[in-house]
Amino acid sequence: MLIYKSEDINALDAEKRTPLHAAAFLGDAEITELLILSGARVNAKDNMWLTPLHRAVASRSEEAVRVLIRHSADVNARDKNWQTPLHVAAANNALRCAEVIIPLLSSVNVSDRGGRTALHHAALNGHTEMVNLLLTKGANINAFDKKDGRALHWAAFMGHLDVVCLLVNQGAEISCKDKRGYTPLHTAASSGQIAVVKHLLNLAIDESNAFGNTALHVACFNGQDNVVSELIDYGANVSQPNNKGFTPLHFAAASTHGALCLEFLVNNGADVNVQSRDGKSPLHMTAVHGRFTRSQTLIQSGGEIDSVDKDGNTPLHIAARYGHELLINTLITSGADCTRRGVHGMFPLHLAALNAHSDCCRKLLSSGKPQTTLLINTRRKPKGKMTPLHYAAASRHYQCLETLVACGTAINATDQWGRSALHYAAASDLDRRCLEFLLQSGATASLKDKQGYSPVHYAAAYGHRHCLELVSLHTLLDRDDSHQDDPESPNARSPLHLAAYHGHAQALEVLLQGEREVDQGDEAGRTPLALAALRGHTDCVHTLLSQGASPRTTDTQYGRNPIHLAVMNGHTTCVRLLLDESDSADLVDAPDSQGQTPLMLAVAGGHVDAVSLLLEREANVNLADNHSLTALHLGLLCGQEECIQCLLEQEASVLLGDSRGRTAIHLAAARGHASWLSELLSIACSEPPSLPPLRDYNGYTPLHWACYYGHEGCVEVLLEQKGCRCIDGNPFTPLHCAVTPLHAAAFSGHVDCVQLLISHDAPVDTADQSGRTALMMAAEKGRVGALEALLTSANANLSLTDKEGNTALHLACSNGKEDCVLLILEKLSDSALINATNTALQTPLHLAARSGLKQAVQELLSRGANVQTVDENGLTPALACAPSREVADCLALILATMMPFCSPCSSGAPSPGSLLRQLPHQGGKVPSAGPRGPRSPRNPSGPSSEGTTENDSEDSETF
Known part of the structure; x- marks a missing residue:
């Protein structure tokens, strides 16, 4: 209807x-x-x-x-x-529906989002007929889900014995493992499926998982006592350790329902004192989880009461840490040592106090041991020398404090840093309850630690106003005056300094009520106002200024006042407060010990708001520091663009030089700020009559600096400015090599700058004071790109020599720049340069051979390099390879001795023997005691120096 x-x-x-x-x-x-x-x-x-x-x-x-x-x-x-209707049919045992659907499917092994197939669902729910149907229709019996779980895993976990038997009979892998290494036996044991466990045990499978846990481990962990009994009867190893050394007994001791499991294991011979890799015994595990009944079983079975783990903790330490009072009682009754030291030398009482277990503290203190021993006097403290009272105070555990004080603990005992419990309470107590209790119990409020800090200092540093009010009643108001008068005081920081530094304005108000000196300095001479300004705590700055703190006081280290410190970190609000408080304008431009004004520091730090505020207050933009650096110089050096813009709007001078004569234009060029360089040049050139040549005290122009650092954009800007175009260099330079801008670019290997200078007709073959051109500079430094640009684009002259007679080829060979050598040889048109000698009579072959340039030597030889040429020391290129003159002489002797076995010389070239005899005469630097050429064994008279003998050879490989 x-x-x-x-x-x-x-x-x-x-x-x-x-x-x-x-x-x-x-x-x-x-x-x-x-x-x-x-x-x-x-x-x-x-x-x-x-x-x-x-x-x-x-x-x-x-x-x-x-x-x-x-x-x-x-x-x-x-x-x-991602489940299909077949998944749903398998899960709900819809056998007839599955028979209708399966013929229409291309595969019955489609997986859902968890990677499970229909067979997984059928096995999980124990539908034997469905499992059989799927297997007959081609289901993969060993298909695994995203955790590598098989259908057999799920059937075993759920205890479906019929399905397990069917899968096993159909060929399922009985020892299959999932991603954690769990076998079907593990899963059955974990869920207590005793029938499946028995069946799988009959199939003889008992393997460990990825963590080294056997089925017995898993059963104990899950408290499956029936499975544990079955596994033990089957012969499982009750003392088998896993990867971390834990045995099934460890798991039984720790698990929630493992009491019966533990009894089975103990009764079947499990080692009750076995330790894991971190030293924990089963008794330690009971202490972690408070299993006091099981601890009794272990102790009665021979468990060691005071066994220690790798940290030195006994079960009593562990029980105290986790607050298990009943277990502590069991251990103490069984004779556990309360005075044994554990981690960091702590007693169990330390751990109980640290973790706020007051009942455990009382139990430990009533253990029958002398309380003076337990409370740890100054002769028996842990590594940090902290008593339980220290730990209780630091953790704000009021009940533990009451317990410890009632038992007579030394209330003023100090740790290794000289701190008492009152120090810790002042630092951590928010509601002053613990602090008040300690003071009422006789704690000394004026006690100072090794740094000279009293509880007042700690309360001030952590901003606890109520604690300050309370402690101040027990402390003399002039405590810090006497402290500062002490020349042996570790530091001079007062509570005021600490409160100001950490920004606790309310604490400052309390301290200032009884403070006579607001501007006292710390060890660096910084006042509380300076520290508050440094950290940007506006409320503290306002509070201190209202109490008469002076913004003019400077520190002793850098001579900086609070305004300097505020602008360094960009705390503009604090700067405004400080400037408003100042009566005169000179504070705006006050210099520190380096001559830096607040404006300079603000610009260097890039704090635009602070810069704008200082400029509003008419700060002088052209003041210079001790190095003659202005705020504009610092802005360019630090790359603070917005600050630079603010300075230029205030007409900052661009032509003032620093201590090295560098103007802002020089620095912009050196730093690569092309846009600012253009603007600075425009400003400078607008001043009549015209921009003079810009040179620093070393004669460098901005163009030199831009070329040296490879800032192509700056080079282009400078070349476009005719008033600044100064390609020709000067004879004075700290680099002793880069005179012209082209030298500078070639020296640093900046190819783009080299090409740009060449395109603007820079003189290529200009030599510096040592006679070297830009080409020689590039060859010497191995700048292949610059060298190629000079040779290709500018046709630089390769035949030019420096004052020592070196060509570019000589310099490249001498400095081991093989790529440059090969490039020069490729571009070389004058073959005479191959054998050209410098003032030391060295050819490129001499230098290349000495530098070990194999390819270069080969190329030189192929181009006709003379292997017989001798230098001023009488060495051929072959002998020049020797690291010293003595080695060269030895090499010559060996070569001369080898000559008789070589083929006769067919040319008029001198023999090695004759060459060796000439060495003492040709080289003026050779000592008179130099070796003489050996006579040939076949010719005792020796060859004459005029000709050759049959033993001489011209084979170049001999040399």
């Missing part, structure tokens, strides 16, 4: 289900078909993406399934968990 009244056949409910979903869920095939014929969407999805086919399969309605499939229902439709 509703259909005939034109009701919406696809109407949705709150969960987006259609009437067809409802009909399919109820399994009403007749209504299902009627709805479809009336226009219902057969594959409509609800908010879980379930289709009517999913619903029909879940209800095991074969007829409804057939109707839906007959009307083209999607058998591969997936819900939000």
Whole structure:
């Protein structure tokens, strides 16, 4: 009737289900078909993406399934968990529905979002017939989900023995492991499936997982005592350690339901004193979790009461740390040592106090041991020399404090830093309850630690106003005056300094009520106002100024006042407060010991707001520091563009030089600020009559600096400025090599700058004071790119020599720059330069050979380099390879001795013997005791120096 009244056949409910979903869920095939014929969407999805086919399969309605499939229902439709109708059928044991669906599927091994197939779902729910059907239809029996779980894992975990047997009989891998190494036996043991465990044990599987845990470990951890009993009867190793050294007994001692498991293990010979890799015994594990009944069992079975782990902690330490009072009582009754030291030398009482277990503290103090020993006097403290009272005070544990003080602890005992419990309470107590209790109990408020800090200092540093008010009543108001008068005082920081530095304005108010000196300095001469300004604590600055603190006081280290310190960190609000408090304008330009004004520091730090404020207060933009650096210099050096703009708007001078004569234009060029360089040049050139040549005290122009650092944009800007164009250099330079800008660019290897200078007709062959051109500079430094640009684009002259007669080829060979040597040889047109000698009579071959340039030597030889040429020391290129003259002489002797076995010389070249005899005569630097050429064994008279003998050879390889 509703259909005939034109009701919406696809109407949705709150969960987006259609009437067809409802009909399919109820399994009403007749209504299902009627709805479809009336226009219902057969594959409509609800908010879980379930289709009517999913619903029909879940209800095991074969007829409804057939109707839906007959009307083209999607058998591969997936819900939000990626489950298909087959997954739903397998989970709900809809056997007949599955038989209808499977023939329409390409595979029965489709996985859902968790990687589980239909077989996984059937095995999980124990549907044996469904498992059998899927296997007969080709389901992969060893398919695994995203955690590598197999169907056998799930069947074993749920205890479905029939399914387990079926899977095993069908060939499932019984020792399969998931990603954590769990076998089906592990899963069955964890859930206590005793029948499955027995069956799997009969199949002889008992392996460890990825953590080294056996099935017995897992059963003990989960408290499955029946499984534990079965595994022990089967012969499982009760003392098997896992990867961390924990045995099943450790797990049984710690687990929630492991009491019976522990008894089974102990009764079957488990070692009650076995220790894990970190030294924990089963008794330690009971202490962690407070299993006092199990601890009694272990102790009665021979468990060592005072066994220690790797940190030195006994079970009593562990129990005290975790606050297990009953277990502490058990251990103490059994004779545990309360005075044994554990981690960091602590007693159990320390750990109980540190973790606020007051009942445990009382139990330990009533253990029968002398309380003076337990409370730890100054002769018996842990490494930090902190008593339990220190720990209780630091952790604000009021009840522990009461317990410890009532037992007579030394209330003023100090640790290794000289701090008492009152110091810790002042630093940590928010409601002053612990602090008040300690003071009432006789704690000394004026006691100072080794740094000279009293509890007042600590309360001030942490901003606890109530603690300050309380402690101040017990402390003399002039405590810090006497402290500063003490020449042996570790520091001069007062509570005022600490409160100001940490920004505690309320604490400052309390301290200032009884403070006579507001501007006292610390060890660096900084006042509380300076520290508050340094940290930007506006409230503290305002409070101190209202109490008369002076913004003019400077520190002793850098001579800086609070304004300097505030602008260094960009605390503009503090700067404004300080300037408003000042009566005169000179504070704006006050210099520190380096001559730096607040404006300079603000610019260097890039604090634009502070710069703007100082300029509003008419700060002088052209003042210079001790190095003659102005604020503009510092802005360019630090790259603070916004600050530079503010300075230029205030007409800062661009031509003032620093202590080395460098103007802002020099620095802009050196730092590569092309846009600022252009603007600075425009400002400078606008001043009549014209911009003079810009040179620093070393003669460098901005162009030199830009070329040296390779800032192509700056080079281009400078070359476009005719008034600044100064390509020719000067004879004075700290580099002793880069005179012209082209020298500078070549020296640093900046190819773009070299090409740019060449394009602007820079003289290429200009020599510096040592006679070297830019080409020689590039060759000497191995700048291949610059060298190629000079040779290709500028046709630089390769034949030019420096004052020592070296060509570019000589310099490249001498400095081992083989790439440059090969490039020069490639571009070389004058073959005479191959054998050109310098003032030391060395050819390029001499230098290349000495530098070990194999390819260069080979190329020189192929181009006709003379191997017989001798230098001023009488050495050929071959002998020049020797590291010293003595080695060269030895080499010559060896070569001369080898000559008789070589073929006769066919040319008029001198023999090695004759060459060796000439060495003492040709080299003026050779000592008179130099070796003489040996006579040939075949010719005792020796060859004459005029000709050759049959023993001489011209073979170049001999040399």
